[in-house]
Amino acid sequence: MPRLITLLTDFGTADGYVxxxxxxxxxxxxxxxxxxxxxxxxxxxxxxxRLALARYWRRFPEGTVHLVVVDPGVGSDRGALxxxxxxxxxxxxxxxxLSPALLHAGARCVSLSIPSGAAPTFHGRDVFAPAAxxxxxxxxxxxxxxxxxxxxxxxTPEATRREDGAVQGExxxxxxxxxxxxxxxxxxxxxxxxxxxxxALRRTYSEAQxxxxxxxxxxxxxxxxxxxxxxxxxxxxxxxxxxxxxxxxR
Amino acid sequence: MPRLITLLTDFGTADGYVxxxxxxxxxxxxxxxxxxxxxxxxxxxxxxxRLALARYWRRFPEGTVHLVVVDPGVGSDRGALxxxxxxxxxxxxxxxxLSPALLHAGARCVSLSIPSGAAPTFHGRDVFAPAAxxxxxxxxxxxxxxxxxxxxxxxTPEATRREDGAVQGExxxxxxxxxxxxxxxxxxxxxxxxxxxxxALRRTYSEAQxxxxxxxxxxxxxxxxxxxxxxxxxxxxxxxxxxxxxxxxR
Amino acid sequence: MPRLITLLTDFGTADGYVxxxxxxxxxxxxxxxxxxxxxxxxxxxxxxxRLALARYWRRFPEGTVHLVVVDPGVGSDRGALxxxxxxxxxxxxxxxxLSPALLHAGARCVSLSIPSGAAPTFHGRDVFAPAAxxxxxxxxxxxxxxxxxxxxxxxTPEATRREDGAVQGExxxxxxxxxxxxxxxxxxxxxxxxxxxxxALRRTYSEAQxxxxxxxxxxxxxxxxxxxxxxxxxxxxxxxxxxxxxxxxR
Numbered sequence: 001m002p003r004l005i006t007l008l009t010d011f012g013t014a015d016g017y018v019x020x021x022x023x024x025x026x027x028x029x030x031x032x033x034x035x036x037x038x039x040x041x042x043x044x045x046x047x048x049x050r051l052a053l054a055r056y057w058r059r060f061p062e063g064t065v066h067l068v069v070v071d072p073g074v075g076s077d078r079g080a081l082x083x084x085x086x087x088x089x090x091x092x093x094x095x096x097x098l099s100p101a102l103l104h105a106g107a108r109c110v111s112l113s114i115p116s117g118a119a120p121t122f123h124g125r126d127v128f129a130p131a132a133x134x135x136x137x138x139x140x141x142x143x144x145x146x147x148x149x150x151x152x153x154x155x156t157p158e159a160t161r162r163e164d165g166a167v168q169g170e171x172x173x174x175x176x177x178x179x180x181x182x183x184x185x186x187x188x189x190x191x192x193x194x195x196x197x198x199x200a201l202r203r204t205y206s207e208a209q210x211x212x213x214x215x216x217x218x219x220x221x222x223x224x225x226x227x228x229x230x231x232x233x234x235x236x237x238x239x240x241x242x243x244x245x246x247x248x249x250r
Numbered sequence: 251m252p253r254l255i256t257l258l259t260d261f262g263t264a265d266g267y268v269x270x271x272x273x274x275x276x277x278x279x280x281x282x283x284x285x286x287x288x289x290x291x292x293x294x295x296x297x298x299x300r301l302a303l304a305r306y307w308r309r310f311p312e313g314t315v316h317l318v319v320v321d322p323g324v325g326s327d328r329g330a331l332x333x334x335x336x337x338x339x340x341x342x343x344x345x346x347x348l349s350p351a352l353l354h355a356g357a358r359c360v361s362l363s364i365p366s367g368a369a370p371t372f373h374g375r376d377v378f379a380p381a382a383x384x385x386x387x388x389x390x391x392x393x394x395x396x397x398x399x400x401x402x403x404x405x406t407p408e409a410t411r412r413e414d415g416a417v418q419g420e421x422x423x424x425x426x427x428x429x430x431x432x433x434x435x436x437x438x439x440x441x442x443x444x445x446x447x448x449x450a451l452r453r454t455y456s457e458a459q460x461x462x463x464x465x466x467x468x469x470x471x472x473x474x475x476x477x478x479x480x481x482x483x484x485x486x487x488x489x490x491x492x493x494x495x496x497x498x499x500r
Numbered sequence: 501m502p503r504l505i506t507l508l509t510d511f512g513t514a515d516g517y518v519x520x521x522x523x524x525x526x527x528x529x530x531x532x533x534x535x536x537x538x539x540x541x542x543x544x545x546x547x548x549x550r551l552a553l554a555r556y557w558r559r560f561p562e563g564t565v566h567l568v569v570v571d572p573g574v575g576s577d578r579g580a581l582x583x584x585x586x587x588x589x590x591x592x593x594x595x596x597x598l599s600p601a602l603l604h605a606g607a608r609c610v611s612l613s614i615p616s617g618a619a620p621t622f623h624g625r626d627v628f629a630p631a632a633x634x635x636x637x638x639x640x641x642x643x644x645x646x647x648x649x650x651x652x653x654x655x656t657p658e659a660t661r662r663e664d665g666a667v668q669g670e671x672x673x674x675x676x677x678x679x680x681x682x683x684x685x686x687x688x689x690x691x692x693x694x695x696x697x698x699x700a701l702r703r704t705y706s707e708a709q710x711x712x713x714x715x716x717x718x719x720x721x722x723x724x725x726x727x728x729x730x731x732x733x734x735x736x737x738x739x740x741x742x743x744x745x746x747x748x749x750r
Contacts, residue, residue: 004276006269012540012676013263013513014548016555019506019537020719023559026504026535030561035276036286036536037269040262043677044729048264055266059273061280072729075704120704122719176262177293204325204370219270219372229294229322254526256519263513285526286536287519290512298514305516309523311530426512427543454575454620469520469622479544479572 003032003136004064006056008049009124010041011069017122021069021129028133032065044072046097047240050154051173051181054100055220062087067132068097075120080112081151082131082144089135091128096154103153110145159183162245166193171225171242178231180238184223190248191215194225195236198247205229253282253386254314256306258299259374260291261319267372271319271379278383282315294322296347297490300404301423301431304350305470312337317382318347325370330362331401332381332394339385341378346404353403360395409433412495416443421475421492428481430488434473440498441465444475445486448497455479503532503636504564506556508549509624510541511569517622521569521629528633532565544572546597547740550654551673551681554600555720562587567632568597575620580612581651582631582644589635591628596654603653610645659683662745666693671725671742678731680738684723690748691715694725695736698747705729 005025011017018039025034037056041049049070057066071093079094085107090098094111101107118126131144159169159182169184184192192199192215199215201223208214208228213236218224223246226232233239255275261267268289275284287306291299299320307316321343329344335357340348344361351357368376381394409419409432419434434442442449442465449465451473458464458478463486468474473496476482483489505525511517518539525534537556541549549570557566571593579594585607590598594611601607618626631644659669659682669684684692692699692715699715701723708714708728713736718724723746726732733739 006272008266008269010676013538014540014542014552015538015675016508016552017675019508019552019556020559022506022535022537023556026564027559027561034535035272035284037272038263038265040264042264043731052264052266052269056269056273059270059277061277064276073706076706078706119719121716121724125719175265175267176260206323206326206328216371219369219375224371231293256522258516258519285522285534287522288513288515290514292514302514302516302519306519306523309520309527311527314526425515425517426510456573456576456578466621469619469625474621481543 004035004060005029005032005132005136006035006037006060006064006066007039008037008041008052009039009069010043010045010049011039013039017124020125024125024129025133028130029136032133032136041070044070046070046072046095047154048173050097050099053097057088057090057101058086060088065089065091065132065135067128068092069124069128070097071095071123074123079148080114080123080127081109081148082112082135082141083107083109084141089141091132091135093123094152096152099153099155102151108141109148109151110141111148112145156183165248167246167248169244169246171238171240171244173240174233174238178227178233179218180225180232180242181218182223182225182244184244184246185221186217186223186246188249190246192223192225193245193247194238199225254285254310255279255282255382255386256285256287256310256314256316257289258287258291258302259289259319260293260295260299261289263289267374270375274375274379275383278380279386282383282386291320294320296320296322296345297404298423300347300349301406303347307338307340307351308336310338315339315341315382315385317378318342319374319378320347321345321373324373329398330364330373330377331359331398332362332385332391333357333359334391339391341382341385343373344402346402349403349405352401358391359398359401360391361398362395406433415498417496417498419494419496421488421490421494423490424483424488428477428483429468430475430482430492431468432473432475432494434494434496435471436467436473436496438499440496442473442475443495443497444488447486449475504535504560505529505532505632505636506535506537506560506564506566507539508537508541508552509539509569510543510545510549511539513539517624520625524625524629525633528630529636532633532636541570544570546570546572546595547654548673550597550599551656553597557588557590557601558586560588565589565591565632565635567628568592569624569628570597571595571623574623579648580614580623580627581609581648582612582635582641583607583609584641589641591632591635593623594652596652599653599655602651608641609648609651610641611648612645656683665748667746667748669744669746671738671740671744673740674733674738678727678733679718680725680733680742681718682723682725682744684744684746685721686717686723686746688749690746692723692725693745693747694738699725
């Protein structure tokens with residue numbers, strides 16, 4: 001089977017940047033299949049890209065190369081990485097965006113050198129796409145650079161247990177539907193407190209009335225705040241970092 | 251030739267949801283080719299997706315699998331469908347979004363069962379993508395579920411003839427250019443009345459002056475209201491459901 | 501290797517138009533690989549598409565077919581083109597959007613005839629996609645139409661030397677990050693004057709402080725105005741046509 005190269009960027013879908021990256025991939029690894037994940041990550045939103053990557057990287061077949069370019073520090077002394085983890089490969093800036101894969105036991109990481117001809121403003125085209133192409137062609141990770149033992153790691157903040165027994169968390173991302181994804185795990189039900197509301201955990205959106213706020217366990221296993229047929233982030237004033245708490249069943 | 255799987259969703263192009271669905275397809279049907287149609291359907295806009303699907307589903311080669319996930323009722327008791335029609339396959343929620351294909355003579359439909367492990371908020375990943383992959387691998391429709399004889403059908407409202415001989419219709423969708431597509435058929439010319447304007451039917455946008463409103467027969471055979479080099483919906487205050495009438499030539 | 505067909509349009513990512521074009525390509529040239537470049541070019545923005553195309557067309561492998569449909573004059577008497585340049589093929593309206601390739605020495609151009617059944621509002625589907633498919637299948641350019649010696653050419657305005665020795669230029673496009681790309685070439689450094697600011701040319705965004713405006717040479721070799729971790733176009737009030745000047749080092 002041809003190798004897959006997935007793309008996640010904040011380049012948008014109006015300019016020619018995605019085209020330039022795909023041109024490099026098509027030239028260097030013509031047998032690979034390019035898979036667009038998303039190009040409308042908010043500009044420079046490393047954490048948004050990191051959380052998106054967490055959803056899909058391990059679901060693709062072994063051998064897939066995940067290319068992630070959300071790179072506000074391009075041209076600075078931030079490193080450039082290629083990594084392998086759970087049989088998948090990853091390429092991107094050393095700014096924490098690859099953390100979901102790097103945190104797995106057995107992950108390996110090398111530091112990509114920056115060719116002297118690389119544009120200091122576009123490593124996606126001149127550094128990361130060429131490395132992804134090499135991996136898709138079967139190059140071993142170690143041929144791409146020296147081992148990097150201390151890559152930058154960004155973590156989702158962990159929820160904490162409060163003295164009253166509740167679990168204190170926060171909104172970690174808001175998706176296109178306005179659903180506010182939190183860092184709360186809810187194994188056994190409970191109630192969610194957010195902005196003065198107390199919401200019973202439901203199983204699906206459809207258990208609420210149209211326009212009603214609800215909490216449920218989303219498809220990544222985390223508690224989400226939603227409004228049925230509405231936009232919870234807008235209607236409840238939620239954004240990344242907003243406080244939420246989980247009161248477990250007693 | 252490898253089978254094609256087309257994707258139409260309202261998942262947007264910033265999150266990881268499209269990536270998760272593509273990962274399932276790439277894992278289960280690695281020989282299939284994934285074709286993005288659009289992922290920025292307005293959230294939960296079943297009719298918008300239905301009208302988009304109507305434009306392309308029958309133009310793809312026989313054997314193509316059209317995967318459509320605009321699914322506000324996910325996790326409720328709404329059904330999950332796989333269908334065949336005119337040699338193409340379709341997979342999506344039983345909410346009317348697949349109607350353009352289901353309304354064709356000879357269309358067949360089965361009800362997909364929901365695996366117990368499926369996330370109640372993401373059947374695109376856990377129900378529809380696996381079914382699409384099976385069809386792309388050549389599975390027969392009947393192996394995917396029990397025959398469903400009464401799928402939900404949503405229809406574009408039909409224009410009606412008025413006593414004065416005019417045909418009363420409405421705007422059914424607004425496209426990215428602000429063109430307002432109506433449910434009016436115009437075989438032999440006529441004038442279009444909309445918001446107090448009376449517009450002669452033109453053949454092309456370029457027969458109007460810059461900034462001028464016009465009516466014409468669009469590429470799907472329906473009357474559209476446009477503004478040359480402008481946005482008709484914004485400038486004329488049109489939206490889905492806005493009233494329009496066609497006065498045929500006498 | 502299968503031929504590539506790249507797509508650049510202003511059709512957006514919510515409607516079915518891209519699906520219709522891909523259906524034509526998949527039907528007529530099933531062995532070709534479709535590569536999305538971008539579909540969110542601003543509606544009717546021929547110059548935006550032209551500048552995007554300039555970035556990527558020559559980076560793809562020889563034999564690639566670049567399909568560009570930003571076509572405000574569709575259905576008028578504007579011509580329809582297929583071209584070859586530097587071993588790549590291009591298809592699109594004769595409105596200047598293909599100029600980056602047409603301006604190269606050795607470029608050849610033919611005029612596509614419009615089939616009588618083509619929708620006068622959608623040549624992307626009925627004229628350009630079929631021509632792109634033929635080229636991807638290996639048809640020679642000359643079989644597609646008569647030689648066109650005088651295609652419409654649109655050029656980026658050239659910067660001019662002022663009496664005071666500075667080079668007077670302008671913003672030619674603004675990208676998704678709010679970076680304002682100018683028509684200034686800066687081989688040897690200098691300072692950039694824009695909206696009353698005098699900005700030293702830096703090498704990378706990271707040489708400025710967060711929120712600070714800077715000028716640098718972007719990845720296409722042109723001077724750009726940026727704001728570190730910000731949006732220069734919004735914060736400095738820049739848009740296409742805004743005046744900028746380069747004061748060379750003395």
